[in-house]
Amino acid sequence: MPTKIGIRQLVEFVLRKGDLNEVKNSQNTALMGAKIHRQLQSSRSDAYQSEVYLKKTVTMNGTDYVISGRADGIQTTDDGVLIEEIKTSDQDFEDLTDNTRDLYWGQVKVYGYLLMQDQPDTDKVTLQLTYYQVSTEKITKTQKVLTRAESEQFFQQLITEYEYWLTLRADLRKRRNASIVDLPFPFPDYRRGQHELAVAVYKTIRLQKRLFVEAPTGTGKTISTLFPAVKALGEDLVERLFYLTAKQSTRHVAEEAVTLMSQNGLKLKSITLTAKDQIRFPEEQDVPPEENPFMIGYYDRLKPALKDILTHEDHLTRTVIETYARKHTLDPFEFSLNASLFCDVIICDYNYLFDPLVYLQRFFSEDDPDNFFLVDEVHNLVSRSRDMYSAAISDAPIAGLLKLAKPDKTQPSDDLQRELKKVRRSFTRISRVLTDDGVNEQVGPLPPEKLLATLRQFNEFVGDWMQKQEPSDLLTAVRDYFFDCLTFVKIGDLFDGSYQTRLVLDGHHVTVKELCLDPSDFLDQSLSRGAGAVLFSATLSPMTYYQNVLGGTDNSLAYQLPSPFPPKHQAILVTQYVQTTYHERAHSEGAIIDSLTALVTAKPGNYLVFLPSYGYLTQIKAAFELANPDIQTTAQTNAMDGATRQAFLDQFQADATQTLVGFCVLGGIFSEGIDLRGDRLIGVAIVSVGLPGLNAETNLIRDYYDHTNGQGFAYAYQLPGMNNVLQAAGRLIRSSHDVGIVLLLDQRFASRRYTSLFPAHWQYYQTIRSVPQLSATIANFWQQMEVQHEN
The missing domain is CATH 3.90.320.10 (Lambda Exonuclease; Chain A)
Incomplete structure (x- = not known):
C-alpha cells in the first residue's frame, strides 16, 4: 500500500x-x-x-x-x-x-x-x-x-x-516493518484474557471497525492494545497510531510499553505531545512572536533540526523534544507537532483529536484511513467531551476592562470602551429579561443569537485592536476576555438539538452558558477521521451506556473480558445498615465509624476510604480519629500538585506493621490511575453510591436522556456515580498475589438497581446486616487468606 x-x-x-x-x-x-x-x-x-x-x-x-x-x-x-x-x-x-x-x-x-x-x-x-x-x-x-x-x-x-x-520516510518505514516481523510479545506469557484482547484489537484494525473494550484491572490493557496495533503497522494495515489518554500518568505507561517493545527489537518513531503551556520555554512566556527568538526564523532552522532528531532519536519524549528544540532554537511545542508528521505512534491527550478548538488539523482536517485510534481510560471522555463542546461567558470582567480602557493622554481613542459597552448592553438586556420574569435563571433550547452577534463584532474589533498595541496590563486583560468570547462564539457555531442555553443572574452579573448535553455525534465524527478505534477501560459497564454517550451506538462492537485475578482474593461486603443520603448522614455517622474501625483493626496494614465530597471527608475523618486516636491517618487535600500527590502515596509502604488509613474523595485524583501493589493496600471502603451532586446542569442532562431514551437518572447520576465506585474499588487488586476487602457503605448497593451493575468478578459479594456480622466476616476472610497462603 x-x-x-x-x-x-x-x-x-x-x-x-x-x-x-x-x-x-x-x-x-x-x-x-x-x-x-x-x-x-x-x-x-x-x-x-x-x-x-x-x-x-x-x-x-x-x-x-x-x-x-x-x-x-x-x-x-x-x-x-x-x-x-x-x-x-x-x-x-x-x-x-x-x-x-x-x-x-x-x-x-x-x-x-x-x-x-x-x-x-x-x-x-x-x-x-x-x-x-x-x-x-x-x-x-x-x-x-x-x-x-x-x-x-x-x-x-x-x-x-x-x-x-520521502526517502527518509521510506527508509524509516522499511526499518520499522522489518523490526516488527518477528517482534515477540514482551512478556514470557499472556495473562488471562490478554491474548484474546490482543487478537480482538488486531481484528478491529484489519476490519477497520470501532471496538469498545472493558478489560478489568490487571489485564495489561496498554501493552495488549499497543502490541497488536504495532503488528498491524508492520503489515501496512495503517500508517499511524494515536494513543489518546486523559492523564499524564497513562501517557507515561504508553511510553513504557513502547520502550519495552523496543528492548525486544522494535524500531519505530514515537512521540509524546505535551500541552503548549507546559512545554514552552520559560523565556518565551508573554513574549510576542515577533520578538521571540524561538519563533523568529523558525522555518529556516526547522529542517536541519528534524534531520538531527530523526537521525539520532526513536522515542521523542518531552525531554528529548526540549533538548533538540533548545539546541536548534525552536519553539518546542511547534517543533513537536512538526516532528509528529514522521512518527508512527503519537501519544497525546484526548484534546488533540476530540476538542473542536484545538484538534490537530495537520492530521484531522479530513478523514484519513491511515490513522487508527487507541483511546485509553475512555470512561473519562464522557465528562471531558461535554466540557469540550460547552462554553460560558460572563459580563463580570467588563467593569474592570472599562476602567483599564479609560482614555488618557497615552490612549486618546475610546473605541475599545465603545465596543465593551456594546457587549455590556447585550448582557444588560438578558439581565432585564430575567429580572422582569422574577427569576435568577432560564434554560432554553435556542442559541443566544443576539449575544453571539454582538460578540462576533466585538471579536472582529479586538482582533484588529490587539495587533496595534504595545504590551500592557490592558492588553493582557483584553486578550483573556477576547479568548473567552472567541471560544463562546466558536461553540455557538456547533449549537444543535443536543444543546441548551442557560442564563444565570448572580447578583449584578449575568453568565450565559452553552451546554452540550450529548456530544456523542461530535465524538463519532472525530473517530471517523481514522480507519477505526479501540476504546477501552477497566470499567465500561453497562456497555450500551458507553456506546451511546461516546458515539458508538450504530457502528461499534463490544467486548468484555473477565478479571485475570481470582475473584475470591477480594471480599466484596455490602452494608445494609448504613444510609448515606444527605439527610441521613448525621444519623449514620456512628455506624460508618464502627464499620471502618472493624475493617482497619482486623489486620494491620494500609487502607483507603473514599467519600463523595471534601466536606463529608472532613466530617468522617474527624469522627474516625476521635474514635481511634492511636491509628495513623492521612487525607487528600484540595489542589495537590505532583509532588504532594506522590508524597501522599509514598506513605503507603509494603510490609506495614502499623495501620494507616487514607481518606480520599470519590472520583478524585486517587480514585484511579494509582497502583499500590501487593500489601501496600489491603482494604478499600467506599461511602455512598457516588452520585454526582444535585445541580441544575446535571438535571438538564437527566431531562435530555429522559426525553431521548427514558433513562435520565441512570445516565446523569447513577451510572457516572457507579463508575467512580468501580474505579475506586479497582485500586485494591493490582496483581495475582493481591488480596483485600472492598467495603461498600450504603444500603443502596444491596438493591437490584446496583447489584445488576456489579462486574462479574464481584460475583461473591456478601450482604452485611450489622457491625458484629461485619467483624466476623472480615476475620473469616483474613483467616481463609492466611490458610490459602500457607498451602
Whole structure:
C-alpha cells in the first residue's frame, strides 16, 4: 500500500519559510470554513465540479508515494479549464504575508499539474485564488495562467526538495516493518484474557471497525492494545497510531510499553505531545512572536533540526523534544507537532483529536484511513467531551476592562470602551429579561443569537485592536476576555438539538452558558477521521451506556473480558445498615465509624476510604480519629500538585506493621490511575453510591436522556456515580498475589438497581446486616487468606 502524502502537507513543508507566526486567533472554524466553501461552490455554474479528488503516484527510491488532495472546484468550458482554491480567514487579503500567499498558490499549482497529467490534451489551466475575509465578507479573486511546462517544473522542484524526506520516510518505514516481523510479545506469557484482547484489537484494525473494550484491572490493557496495533503497522494495515489518554500518568505507561517493545527489537518513531503551556520555554512566556527568538526564523532552522532528531532519536519524549528544540532554537511545542508528521505512534491527550478548538488539523482536517485510534481510560471522555463542546461567558470582567480602557493622554481613542459597552448592553438586556420574569435563571433550547452577534463584532474589533498595541496590563486583560468570547462564539457555531442555553443572574452579573448535553455525534465524527478505534477501560459497564454517550451506538462492537485475578482474593461486603443520603448522614455517622474501625483493626496494614465530597471527608475523618486516636491517618487535600500527590502515596509502604488509613474523595485524583501493589493496600471502603451532586446542569442532562431514551437518572447520576465506585474499588487488586476487602457503605448497593451493575468478578459479594456480622466476616476472610497462603 503506497504511502499517501497530502498536497497541503507537501506544499507547506517545502515552501514554508521565515518566522513562526502563530495562527491568529480568528473566529473562523472548520465548520464555518466548510459552510463558506459550500456557499461559494453552490453559486458557481453548472460546468463547475466541487471537491475534485486528484492524485498521482510518484516512485522514488524504489517506493511508491501517492500525492493527493481535493481541489475546491474545477470548471471546464469552451474557454478552457479553471481550478479554484478557496481560502477563508479574518485577515484582509492585503495583510497576508508573502509566504502565506506562496503557500496558497503552491497548492493550486499542484492541482493544476495533476489535472494536466490526467488530461494530456490540456496544455494550460487558469488558477483562481478566491479569498473570503470572514470578518467583512469581502471576496478577493486573483488569477494566474499555468502552462504544462511551468507546472511540471514547479512540481519537480517540489518533489526534488521533498525527496530527502520521502526517502527518509521510506527508509524509516522499511526499518520499522522489518523490526516488527518477528517482534515477540514482551512478556514470557499472556495473562488471562490478554491474548484474546490482543487478537480482538488486531481484528478491529484489519476490519477497520470501532471496538469498545472493558478489560478489568490487571489485564495489561496498554501493552495488549499497543502490541497488536504495532503488528498491524508492520503489515501496512495503517500508517499511524494515536494513543489518546486523559492523564499524564497513562501517557507515561504508553511510553513504557513502547520502550519495552523496543528492548525486544522494535524500531519505530514515537512521540509524546505535551500541552503548549507546559512545554514552552520559560523565556518565551508573554513574549510576542515577533520578538521571540524561538519563533523568529523558525522555518529556516526547522529542517536541519528534524534531520538531527530523526537521525539520532526513536522515542521523542518531552525531554528529548526540549533538548533538540533548545539546541536548534525552536519553539518546542511547534517543533513537536512538526516532528509528529514522521512518527508512527503519537501519544497525546484526548484534546488533540476530540476538542473542536484545538484538534490537530495537520492530521484531522479530513478523514484519513491511515490513522487508527487507541483511546485509553475512555470512561473519562464522557465528562471531558461535554466540557469540550460547552462554553460560558460572563459580563463580570467588563467593569474592570472599562476602567483599564479609560482614555488618557497615552490612549486618546475610546473605541475599545465603545465596543465593551456594546457587549455590556447585550448582557444588560438578558439581565432585564430575567429580572422582569422574577427569576435568577432560564434554560432554553435556542442559541443566544443576539449575544453571539454582538460578540462576533466585538471579536472582529479586538482582533484588529490587539495587533496595534504595545504590551500592557490592558492588553493582557483584553486578550483573556477576547479568548473567552472567541471560544463562546466558536461553540455557538456547533449549537444543535443536543444543546441548551442557560442564563444565570448572580447578583449584578449575568453568565450565559452553552451546554452540550450529548456530544456523542461530535465524538463519532472525530473517530471517523481514522480507519477505526479501540476504546477501552477497566470499567465500561453497562456497555450500551458507553456506546451511546461516546458515539458508538450504530457502528461499534463490544467486548468484555473477565478479571485475570481470582475473584475470591477480594471480599466484596455490602452494608445494609448504613444510609448515606444527605439527610441521613448525621444519623449514620456512628455506624460508618464502627464499620471502618472493624475493617482497619482486623489486620494491620494500609487502607483507603473514599467519600463523595471534601466536606463529608472532613466530617468522617474527624469522627474516625476521635474514635481511634492511636491509628495513623492521612487525607487528600484540595489542589495537590505532583509532588504532594506522590508524597501522599509514598506513605503507603509494603510490609506495614502499623495501620494507616487514607481518606480520599470519590472520583478524585486517587480514585484511579494509582497502583499500590501487593500489601501496600489491603482494604478499600467506599461511602455512598457516588452520585454526582444535585445541580441544575446535571438535571438538564437527566431531562435530555429522559426525553431521548427514558433513562435520565441512570445516565446523569447513577451510572457516572457507579463508575467512580468501580474505579475506586479497582485500586485494591493490582496483581495475582493481591488480596483485600472492598467495603461498600450504603444500603443502596444491596438493591437490584446496583447489584445488576456489579462486574462479574464481584460475583461473591456478601450482604452485611450489622457491625458484629461485619467483624466476623472480615476475620473469616483474613483467616481463609492466611490458610490459602500457607498451602
